[in-house]
Amino acid sequence: MRKLVIVNDQNKKLAQYVPKLVSSGVHLPSSIYPIPFSNAKSILGNEYPFAIYDMRAENGINFHLEAFSILAGTIQENGTLFLLCPQWHNLENELDYDALRWNANHAIACPNFYQHFKQLVAKFGFEIKPDLPKLPVTSGQISTKFCNLTEQQQKILQNLPLDNADIHLITAPRGRGKSTLAGKLAETISQENPVVITARSHSALPNFWKQVEGEKVRFFAPDRLIQAVGNSENFAKTWLFIDEAASLPLPMLQQCCEHFDKVVLTTTTQNYEGTGRGFELKLPKMLNKPFKHWTLSEPLRWGENDPLERFITDLLLLSEEKAPLFSKEGQGEIWQKQLSKNIIYSNKHLQEKSSFYHLLASAHYKTTPTDLRRLFDGERQIFLHKTENEKLIGGIWAMLEGGFSDELTQAIWRGERRPQGNLVAQYLCFQGNLPQACKLHSVRISRIAVLPEKQNQGIGKRLISQFILQNIQQKQPLDFISVSFGLTAPLYQFWANCGFELVQITPNKEASSGYRSAMMIYPISEQGKQFTQQATQAFVRDFALQPFFTEICEELQNFEQFQPLVEISLDERDWQNLTAFANGKRALPAVYISLKRLYLSAPQTLNLLAVFNEHQQKYSKVEIEKYREIVKTYLKSVNH
Numbered sequence: 001m002r003k004l005v006i007v008n009d010q011n012k013k014l015a016q017y018v019p020k021l022v023s024s025g026v027h028l029p030s031s032i033y034p035i036p037f038s039n040a041k042s043i044l045g046n047e048y049p050f051a052i053y054d055m056r057a058e059n060g061i062n063f064h065l066e067a068f069s070i071l072a073g074t075i076q077e078n079g080t081l082f083l084l085c086p087q088w089h090n091l092e093n094e095l096d097y098d099a100l101r102w103n104a105n106h107a108i109a110c111p112n113f114y115q116h117f118k119q120l121v122a123k124f125g126f127e128i129k130p131d132l133p134k135l136p137v138t139s140g141q142i143s144t145k146f147c148n149l150t151e152q153q154q155k156i157l158q159n160l161p162l163d164n165a166d167i168h169l170i171t172a173p174r175g176r177g178k179s180t181l182a183g184k185l186a187e188t189i190s191q192e193n194p195v196v197i198t199a200r201s202h203s204a205l206p207n208f209w210k211q212v213e214g215e216k217v218r219f220f221a222p223d224r225l226i227q228a229v230g231n232s233e234n235f236a237k238t239w240l241f242i243d244e245a246a247s248l249p250l251p252m253l254q255q256c257c258e259h260f261d262k263v264v265l266t267t268t269t270q271n272y273e274g275t276g277r278g279f280e281l282k283l284p285k286m287l288n289k290p291f292k293h294w295t296l297s298e299p300l301r302w303g304e305n306d307p308l309e310r311f312i313t314d315l316l317l318l319s320e321e322k323a324p325l326f327s328k329e330g331q332g333e334i335w336q337k338q339l340s341k342n343i344i345y346s347n348k349h350l351q352e353k354s355s356f357y358h359l360l361a362s363a364h365y366k367t368t369p370t371d372l373r374r375l376f377d378g379e380r381q382i383f384l385h386k387t388e389n390e391k392l393i394g395g396i397w398a399m400l401e402g403g404f405s406d407e408l409t410q411a412i413w414r415g416e417r418r419p420q421g422n423l424v425a426q427y428l429c430f431q432g433n434l435p436q437a438c439k440l441h442s443v444r445i446s447r448i449a450v451l452p453e454k455q456n457q458g459i460g461k462r463l464i465s466q467f468i469l470q471n472i473q474q475k476q477p478l479d480f481i482s483v484s485f486g487l488t489a490p491l492y493q494f495w496a497n498c499g500f501e502l503v504q505i506t507p508n509k510e511a512s513s514g515y516r517s518a519m520m521i522y523p524i525s526e527q528g529k530q531f532t533q534q535a536t537q538a539f540v541r542d543f544a545l546q547p548f549f550t551e552i553c554e555e556l557q558n559f560e561q562f563q564p565l566v567e568i569s570l571d572e573r574d575w576q577n578l579t580a581f582a583n584g585k586r587a588l589p590a591v592y593i594s595l596k597r598l599y600l601s602a603p604q605t606l607n608l609l610a611v612f613n614e615h616q617q618k619y620s621k622v623e624i625e626k627y628r629e630i631v632k633t634y635l636k637s638v639n640h
Contacts, residue, residue: 002308004072004081006121006128008088040067045179045206047076047301050135054084060095060107061086065316065369072312073174077302088128091118102374104421110377116350120314124307150298153181160264161189165292167257169245170266171280172296175309181296182241182266183211189239190216193262196235198225199243208243226252229259237261244268246279246366249514254286269318279366281452316369317357355392356385363449380421382443384467386459394450394459396467401425401482402442409438414585424482424519431590432504433577434538436531440479442521443471464498472524479528486515489556495520503535507548507589516548541567542593547612568600582632588624598631606630 034054035043051071055063068083075081087094092111099108121128149157160168172178186195186208195217199205202219220228228235238260245253245265257263267279284291302309313319353376360367360375374381380400386393402425404412411417412426413435419426424444428437445467450459471478485491487505496502500520509516523529543549570578577594580586588595588611599608607630610623619627 002075002077002079002081002302002306004083004121004124004126004308004311005133006088006126007082007084007132008086008128008130037062037064037067040064040070041200041204043074044070044204046074048074048079049076050080050082051075052082052084052132056084056086057097060097061091062097064098064101065373069312069316069369072308075302075308081308082132084132098373099377102370103378104380104419106379108377108379110373112350112353112376113373116354116376117315120311123314124311126307126311149181149184150177150296150300152296152298153177153184156181156294156296157184157188160185160292160294163292164290166262166289167287167291168262168264168294169280169283169291170264170294170296171269172266173299173309173313174268175299175301176296177207177300178266178268178296179205179207179243180211180300182243182264183208185264186217186239186241187212194218194235194238195241196220196225196238196260197241197243198222200247205243222248222252226255229255235260239264242266245283249511250282250286251514253283257287257289317354317372318361352385356383356395356397359392359395359449359451360397360447363452363455364447384463384470386463386466388454392451393454394463395448396445396463397447397449398443398445398467398481399423400441401444402438402440402479403477404438406439409435412438414580415587415590424484424521427484427506427519428504428535431506432535432538433573433590433594434531434535436534440527440531441477442480442482442528443478445481445483460494461498468499468522468524477525479523479525480532481522481524482519483521484517484519486510486513487518487552487556488515492518492556498522501532501536503532503539505543505546505548505552507546507592516552538573545593545596568597570594570597570601574598578631579635582628582635584628588619588627595627595631598634602634606634 051074053068053071055061072081085091091114093109095107096110097107099106099110156170170178170181182197183205186197189195190212196219197205197208197217198220199208199222201221202209239262240256240260242248242253242256242263242265244267246267253265265283269280280293284293298304299306299309357367357372357375360371375397382398382400383395384398385395399421401422404422404425408417408419409429412419412429413433415430422438425437425440425442428434445464448460448463450463468481471481481500483495483500485495492502500522502518502520504519506517506519521528521532521535523532546552574594574597577586577591578598581588581591581595592611595608596612599606599612603609608627611619611627
C-alpha cells in the first residue's frame with residue numbers, strides 16, 4: 001500500500017522560495033531533482049518509489065492541488081509521498097500563495113480547504129513527522145502485473161476491434177493501464193488498417209509507444225490533425241486514437257469523429273483535470289455514429305483500495321458517492337464571502353460547498369481542482385442553490401466585478417493594467433471600448449449547473465429569475481449581471497429567454513471549448529439600464545464589420561434577427577479610440593472596428609487594407625507603428 005507522510009518542517013532558512021515538487025530517481029536518492037509546479041504534467045506516465053512535494057513559501061505556503069495530484073499518481077506500489085508542510089497545526093491561517101492563480105492575484109488564508117485536507121489526513125491515519133526521514137534507496141517495486149494484461153484489458157483488446165460501433169470511448173481512473181491497452185489495440189489494428197494517434201505530445205505516451213512495434217502508427221499533434229481534417233485530407237479506412245480526449249474541445253472531437261471511419265477515445269476519470277461526468281454525458285449526444293463505452297477499474301500500479309488513491313479521490317471530491325444533503329432552510333439562500341480573513345466555517349458549510357462541487361462535476365464538461373480551491377476559499381463570490389427533498393439539484397456560482405476608480409478604469413482601457421478576475425467588465429472596457437463597464441458594479445455568473453436528470457425542466461431559467469430578483473433586493477449597489485459562455489445557438493437562446501442582451505462576441509475561439517465567447521448582460525439599476533442600452537447599440541453597430549460576421553451567421557442561423565447596421569460613419573467613441581491608438585495608448589485589436597470604419601470612409605487616402613487580412617492574426621511592432629503613423633497623420637489633416 002502507498003502512503004502520504006506529512007513533514008511538519010519548521011526550517012525557514014530556504015536557499016530560495018520556489019514553488020516546486022521534487023521527484024526521485026527510481027533507485028538512487030542522489031538523483032532527486034526539483035520540478036516547478038507549472039511543469040507537473042511533464043512527469044505524467046513516470047513512476048517513482050518515493051517523491052517529495054515542497055509546499056513551503058516565504059511568509060506562508062504554496063499548495064498547487066493539480067501538481068500534488070499528478071505527483072501522487074506517479075508513486076509506485078508500497079511507495080511514499082512526502083509533503084513538506086510548515087506550520088501544520090496552524091495551516092488554516094497561513095497565507096497560501098497558490099491563491100495568486102485563482103483569487104485575483106491576492107494571497108489569502110484558506111481555512112475551508114485546509115479543514116477539508118486535515119480531516120482526510122486524519123481519516124486515513126497518515127503520519128505527521130517533525131523532520132524528513134532518511135530517504136530509502138527504494139520505496140517500492142514496479143508491479144509485475146504490468147507484464148500481463150488484466151482480464152478487463154484482454155476482453156477489450158479482443159472485442160473492441162470486432163465491435164460494430166464506429167466510436168469507442170475507454171475511460172478509467174489513473175493507473176489502470178489505459179495507455180498500455182490503447183497501445184496494444186493500435187498495434188493490433190495497424191496490421192490491417194492505417195492508425196493515427198493524437199495526444200498533447202509524442203512524449204506524453206510512454207506506455208502507449210512501448211506496445212507499438214515499427215512505424216505503422218503515425219502521430220499527429222492536435223492542431224496538425226484538425227488542420228488535416230479541415231483540409232479534407234484522405235484518411236480512408238484509418239483508425240484514429242485520441243489520448244485524454246476530455247482535454248480537447250468538444251467541437252474538435254465531433255469533427256474528428258465525423259471524418260474518421262473508426263475512432264478510439266481514451267480519457268482518465270477522477271483525475272487532476274477533474275473532467276467529471278460532463279464529458280461522458282455530452283459527447284455521445286453530439287455523434288451521429290454508433291457509439292460504445294468501455295471501462296477499466298482494476299488498478300495496475302498499486303493495489304485495490306490503495307489509501308493514497310482514495311485520499312486523492314476524496315481530496316478532489318471525485319468519489320461517486322452521493323453529494324451531501326442540504327437543510328430545508330437553505331433552499332434558495334443567497335450568500336456571499338466578502339474580503340475577510342481567518343473565517344472558520346462549520347462542517348455544514350463545508351458540506352454545502354462539497355455538494356455544489358459534486359453538482360458542477362456532474363453537469364459540466366470541465367470542472368478542475370482550481371475551481372475547487374476558488375469555490376472553497378475565493379473572495380468576492382456569490383452562490384445560489386436550489387434543493388428538492390433536501391438534495392441539491394441546481395445552483396449558480398457568481399463573481400463580483402467592477403467598481404473601479406476612474407484612474408484604474410482608464411489604465412485598463414489603455415491596456416496598461418489587467419487585474420485578474422473581472423472577466424466581462426475588463427473585456428467590455430478594453431475590447432468593447434466601454435469604460436463604464438469597469439466603473440459600474442456588476443456580478444458575473446461563472447457557472448450555472450443543474451443535475452443531468454433534472455435538466456430540460458425549466459430549473460435553470462427559474463434559478464436565473466430568482467438570482468436576478470434577489471440581487472435587485474440586495475442592499476449593496478449593483479448595476480448589472482453578466483455572463484460569458486461558449487457561443488452556441490441553444491446557449492444563446494437560453495440566456496436571451498432569460499432577458500439578457502448580447503453585447504460582445506470574442507474574435508478568437510477559446511482553446512478549451514472550441515467556441516467563441518459571447519457576453520450578455522442584464523440591467524439592474526438605472527445606470528445599468530443606460531449602460532446596457534449603450535453596449536447593445538455599440539454591438540449592433542459594430543457586428544457587421546467584424547471579420548467573423550459571416551461565419552457566425554452561417555453557424556447560428558437565427559443571427560439574422562440582429563439586422564446589424566453597416567455603419568461606416570465615425571462617432572465620438574471611434575474618434576477617441578483612434579486618437580488613443582495614434583498616440584500609442586490603445587492596442588490594435590481594441591481599435592479594429594474603428595480603424596476599419598476609418599478606412600472605409602477614405603479607402604483611397606489611407607493605406608490600411610493589410611490590417612483587415614482575415615488570415616493575419618498577429619502584427620509586428622513595425623507594422624503597428626506604421627499604422628499608428630498613418631492614423632496620426634490623417635487625424636492631423638482633418639484637425640480631429
